Amino acid sequence: MNQNSIVELLAGWAMERPDVMCAADTKGSATYREMMQMVYYLSEMLRAEGVKEGDPVVVECTQDRAYLALYLAIELAHGVFVPLESGAADARATDIIDDTEAKLYFTQKEYEGRPGWRNGKELKKLAAETLTEEKTAAFGAVDLTKLPYPDPEAVSQILYSTGTTGKSKGIVLTHRNNVACAENVRYGVEMKEQNVEFIPMPLSHSHGLRTAYASILNGSGMVLMNGVMFVKIVYDMMDRYHVTGFDMSPSILRLLFRLSKDKIAEYNDQLDYVEIGSAALPEEDKEHLKELLPDVRLYDFYGSSESGRSCVLNFNSPDDKPKCIGRPSHNTSFVFTDDQRREIHATEDNPGLLASKGAMNMKGYFKNPELTASVMKDGYIYTNDLCYVGEDGLIYYLGRQDDVINCSGVKISPEEVEEVVRHYPNVRDCCCIPVDDPLKGQAPKVFLQMEEGAPEFRRADFMKYCKTAMDATKQPAEVELIDxxxxxxxxxxxxxxxxxxxxxxxx
Incomplete structure (x- = not known):
């Protein structure tokens, strides 16, 4: 089977496993044949609308089969998929539509002065119309081996990410990049042939999209849902489709704990693995999940939109150690550099900046060659992440170089401070940052968001807790309450x- 693009992988399974479930949502499911049929006719619609090679098409996420089919139809039509999160602010939506000069945009509402609007509320209806008896009969005569699939080096999508700086960047990805990301996921979690993955992570974001790619690469099933707020439906869907993999972010995991307590423990014998990514996983939640799912492989992925799923750790194994992010994933190789990007031997005493190389690395930033050149060279994407290789061969992450606190010559990861502070009574969320200190160079400052209705915060009690819970250099010099x-x-x-x-x- 050719592995040049996600849509070509879908077509391969539509021929090889036509009756296997490809994707389900709260309204029903579609086999690989049905999904490919939707993709084929939606791509014909796009071509009739004038979409040509390289034309951007913006699509607001609806987190269902119709959305997934439209994305793959854009691939088949040789367009460029530009996802937009559901309910995006008008300014963000119009910025993306304008920046890409989108040929079409499928959104919940029209934006004044911007031609090419197609009503996103009609997407389910459009998809359903591709599955009529007449079209099903006609699709039987389509030779899927002869369709004009996209070139692997052609641009597949532009992902706009606010990241942690608030400034939007367009990340340009090719079809080869997508397949490589899918391989990183598939081999990273050791997907089995009959796998069915639950994906509540938004398919407007790189993490959720890449999990969906991996399911298609594997020829197995996925169950799509918009978050886990309706927790009864979550577990009903897990039962109905016999879910064996669960993809989530730390925030989704914490919400699942809040809404359903320890119910996920009932799926210890059903789940093969859980994968987590997109943000750092708090140690408390990690340990609780290990207690609830002792026989399940639990994976934490390190990576970025620019270099997807580049490192993986099974934290329900002996590899789980403080600061450890695991091993390079399937397509990834790492080097460590100093501030001048000279390769070094990175150790715990002499950490280096992580740089990743592999087919999953982005093509570049959209319309921004200067920014691209600042992070990419000779196939490597350079990060500000301070890391090192331990004696066990595993990779350890200290934090971002500009976040790491240099206190009296001791490098402190803000995540280490946050992990301790998070356990203080009534702390809902927290953040540690470096602040200037005339004697120590830098010192930690902690911002605290307290639970609603919490007793009055007593700074002396908090500082006493910190003194008993962490080393002197890591204790916050300042603390501030924040809404x-x-x-x-x-x-x-x-x-x-x-x-x-x-x-x-x-x-």
Whole structure:
């Protein structure tokens, strides 16, 4: 089977496993043949609308089979898929539509002065119309081996990510990049042939999309749902489709714990694995999940939209150690560099900046060659992540270089401080940042978001707790209560916003 693009993989399974379930949502399911039929006719519709090679098509996420089919139809039509999160602010939606000069945009509402709108509310209806008896009969005569599949080096999509800085970047990915990301996931979690993965992660974001790619690469099934807020439906779907894999972010895991307590423990014998990504997993939640699912492989992925799923750790194994992010994934190789990007031997005493190489690495940033050149060279994507290789051969992550706190010559990961602080009574969320200190160079400052209705916060009690729970260099020099810790829509901590706010306050 050719592995040049996700849509070509779908077509291969439509011929080889036509009756295997490909994707399900709360309204029903579609086999590989049915999904390919939807993709084929939706691609014909796109071509009739004038979509040509390289034309961007913006699609607001509806987290269902119809959305997935439209994405793959854009691939088959040789367009460029540009996902937009559900309910995106008008300014963000129009910025993306304008920046890409989108040929069409499928959204819940029309934006004034921007031609090419197609009503996103009609997407399910459009998809359903591709499965009529007449079209099913006609599709039987389509030779899927002769369709004009996209070139693997052609641009497949542009992902706009706010990341942790708040500034939107368009990440350009080829079809080869997508397949390589899918391989990183598939081999990283050791997917089995009959796997069915539950995906509540938004398919407008790189993490959820890449899990969906992996299911198609594997020729197995996926169950799509918009988050886990309706927890009874979550477990009903897990039962109905006999879910064996569960993809989630730390924020989704914590919400699942809040809404259903320890119910996921009932699936210890059914689940083969759980995979987690998109943000750091708190140690408390990690340990609780291990207690609930002792016989399930539990994976934590490290990576980025620019270099997808590049490192993986099974944290329900002896490899699970503090700061460990595991081993390079299927298509990934790493080097470690100093500040001048000279390769070094990175150790715990002399960590280096991580750089990744592999077919999953992005093509570049959209319309921004300067930014691309600042992070990419000779096939490597350079990060600001301070890491090292332990004596056990595993990779350890200390934090982002500009976040790491240099206190009296000791490098402190803010995540280490946050992990301890999170256990203080009534702390809902927290963030640690470096602040200038005249004697130590830098010192930790902690922002706390307390639970609603919590007793009055007593700073002396909090500092006493910190003194008993962490080393002296890691103890916060300052603490400040805040209404809300800034995070992205997928739960990633926006530490830089608090750093900028602190610098402005001290100026």
């Amino acid at each position: 809300s810790i800034p995070r992205t829509y997928n739960g990633k901590l926006q530490r830089k916003k608090l750093i900028a706010r602190e610098k402005e306050r001290r100026a």
